[in-house]
Amino acid sequence: MRFKLLTMFAAALFLSACASNSDNNADGSNDGSSATTGTTDQSSSVSSSSIQGPQPGTLEHLVVNVGDRVFYGYDQSDLQAEGQKTTEALAVWMNSYPAVTLTVEGHADERGTREYNLALGERRANSVRDYLVALGVNPNRVQVVSYGKERPAVLGSTEEAWAQNRRAVFVVN
Amino acid sequence: MLIKATRGLLIAAVSMLGIAIGSFPAQAEINVNITEGFVEPLPVAVADFNGGQPEAQLIGRDIAEVISANLERTGLFKPIDDKAFIQDQNSLQVGVRFGDWRLINAQALVTGSAQVQGDGKVRVEFRLWDVYAENMMTGFSYTSTRTNWRRIAHRISDAIYKRLTGEQGYFDTRVVYVSETGPQNRRQRRLAIMDQDGFNHKFLTNGRFDVFTPRFSPTSQEITYLSFEGNVPKVKLLDLQTGREETLGNFKGMSFAPRFSPDGNSVVMSLADRGNTEIYTMDLRTRKFSRLTNHPAIDTSPSYSPDGSKVVFNSDRGGSQQLYVMDVNGGNVKRISFNKGRYATPVWSPRGDLIAFTRLSGRKFFIGVMKPDGSGERMLAEGYHAEGPTWSPNGRVLSYYKQGKSDSRGKVKSKVYTVDLSGYNEREVVTPLDGVDPAWSPLLQ
Numbered sequence: 001m002r003f004k005l006l007t008m009f010a011a012a013l014f015l016s017a018c019a020s021n022s023d024n025n026a027d028g029s030n031d032g033s034s035a036t037t038g039t040t041d042q043s044s045s046v047s048s049s050s051i052q053g054p055q056p057g058t059l060e061h062l063v064v065n066v067g068d069r070v071f072y073g074y075d076q077s078d079l080q081a082e083g084q085k086t087t088e089a090l091a092v093w094m095n096s097y098p099a100v101t102l103t104v105e106g107h108a109d110e111r112g113t114r115e116y117n118l119a120l121g122e123r124r125a126n127s128v129r130d131y132l133v134a135l136g137v138n139p140n141r142v143q144v145v146s147y148g149k150e151r152p153a154v155l156g157s158t159e160e161a162w163a164q165n166r167r168a169v170f171v172v173n
Numbered sequence: 174m175l176i177k178a179t180r181g182l183l184i185a186a187v188s189m190l191g192i193a194i195g196s197f198p199a200q201a202e203i204n205v206n207i208t209e210g211f212v213e214p215l216p217v218a219v220a221d222f223n224g225g226q227p228e229a230q231l232i233g234r235d236i237a238e239v240i241s242a243n244l245e246r247t248g249l250f251k252p253i254d255d256k257a258f259i260q261d262q263n264s265l266q267v268g269v270r271f272g273d274w275r276l277i278n279a280q281a282l283v284t285g286s287a288q289v290q291g292d293g294k295v296r297v298e299f300r301l302w303d304v305y306a307e308n309m310m311t312g313f314s315y316t317s318t319r320t321n322w323r324r325i326a327h328r329i330s331d332a333i334y335k336r337l338t339g340e341q342g343y344f345d346t347r348v349v350y351v352s353e354t355g356p357q358n359r360r361q362r363r364l365a366i367m368d369q370d371g372f373n374h375k376f377l378t379n380g381r382f383d384v385f386t387p388r389f390s391p392t393s394q395e396i397t398y399l400s401f402e403g404n405v406p407k408v409k410l411l412d413l414q415t416g417r418e419e420t421l422g423n424f425k426g427m428s429f430a431p432r433f434s435p436d437g438n439s440v441v442m443s444l445a446d447r448g449n450t451e452i453y454t455m456d457l458r459t460r461k462f463s464r465l466t467n468h469p470a471i472d473t474s475p476s477y478s479p480d481g482s483k484v485v486f487n488s489d490r491g492g493s494q495q496l497y498v499m500d501v502n503g504g505n506v507k508r509i510s511f512n513k514g515r516y517a518t519p520v521w522s523p524r525g526d527l528i529a530f531t532r533l534s535g536r537k538f539f540i541g542v543m544k545p546d547g548s549g550e551r552m553l554a555e556g557y558h559a560e561g562p563t564w565s566p567n568g569r570v571l572s573y574y575k576q577g578k579s580d581s582r583g584k585v586k587s588k589v590y591t592v593d594l595s596g597y598n599e600r601e602v603v604t605p606l607d608g609v610d611p612a613w614s615p616l617l618q
Contacts, residue, residue, distance in 0.1 A: 126448030155583035
């Protein structure tokens, strides 16, 4: 009970901090951490804008700016051209937020056997990890796990659903 | 609670030794051939077992019912409706009037009695008669606790099956499987165990995390399975007597696809690391892993030959999922599947003569068997999705699961089935909820 109250108190503090931040921005006093296109030159005028979109470095931010998944062909685990592009953007994003660590989840569609699909999902997740490492991301920042065919993102037994379910998903730890 | 019940059952079983009754003729008049495809089921009559006291009378009737149902499910026997019986239960105690049973076309007759003893235990006798030769084929008596009457009925069924077919039975066995419910994306999965006929059903896990692919140890006392507890797939070991559960090995990555060795001393499984899945065995006494495969392809779903000398497994080293056999040290790898499609989940028959598998071909899934050299392949069952065969301990029946298409809301149905090695007599195993990944126990001790 005591812990719960403490947690609520901390959350309230956090919320009030956020509120005062946006207040600051609203009345034009830029604290430097807000996302603006203003210049660092002290002599020029200070431009300001309110913070929009998700907090940088979060999963929500990743989803908006990079995307959180790549897709694969049937029984394939090589990154396709689009998946490569997404992974390249992911590497840039990770370099921007060096404190972030990631888990890549590998998944398969339902048209396979359970154990093989677990192995296939692991291989898919590693195709992302390997490319990130090749692009200079520290391997210690990327974990992988496979859920095989057990956690579909799209329901139904259709080609469209299967294509969406053959995927690797990025999760910010 | 559940574990305690299991232990009680096992202790009781020790005192349930069958004692042979009378003498049997050396020559059997009836012989049911179970190796040929479809056979006309043999008409048998199972009379209610006679009980001296009202309670024993009920037990006697229930035992006859379980025996009838067991025999019927094999597809080899056709129990005759007891309304057609001419000779009544009381007069059967005096002697069998074979003519009365021939009139209703019974080839074999099962009679018996149940008595509740002074110590509260129940003593059950049965006799199997050849109606045309007019002689007794076999007979045993069993003593156990009253709550154990189902197991007595299964033991009697096994004795009847053995006498009539020449093969070991498979009725005094259990099945562990994964019970499922809910839509595709929020499916709750629980380990569950039941008697081979679906009775005495119990859940072993609470459904808070996913579980898959349970498999029995050779003593039926332990189960090894895949658990997603903690969100990383890991091989677990569960002792059914003590309820003790542990993760096998402190390997950092994922482990899955476990199976016991035939001597029960080790568990063979897949470990996945850096995009490569290999097969390892873990010695349960030393807790040491040894590696069997060494190939950049996926190597998974290992299963030992019953003599422990070879392992059949699933690999895509040739470009697609196929079956391979290797020596138990990992050497001498040979591909055995060559027909159209992808092959998976090989499992060696306890008789050693066949390997069962899942095959994906066209837009269908099949359950099939082939000889260990890859010859003699045939399909026994098929469906939109069929997967994961397991053998009855006598190597004559396969159990597996089938899953239908799911709709756009993720509604899906999965059920456990059995089919004869002949490919006939496919039956659904009735479970409280949906079911996947059945594993058949050895004959209980």
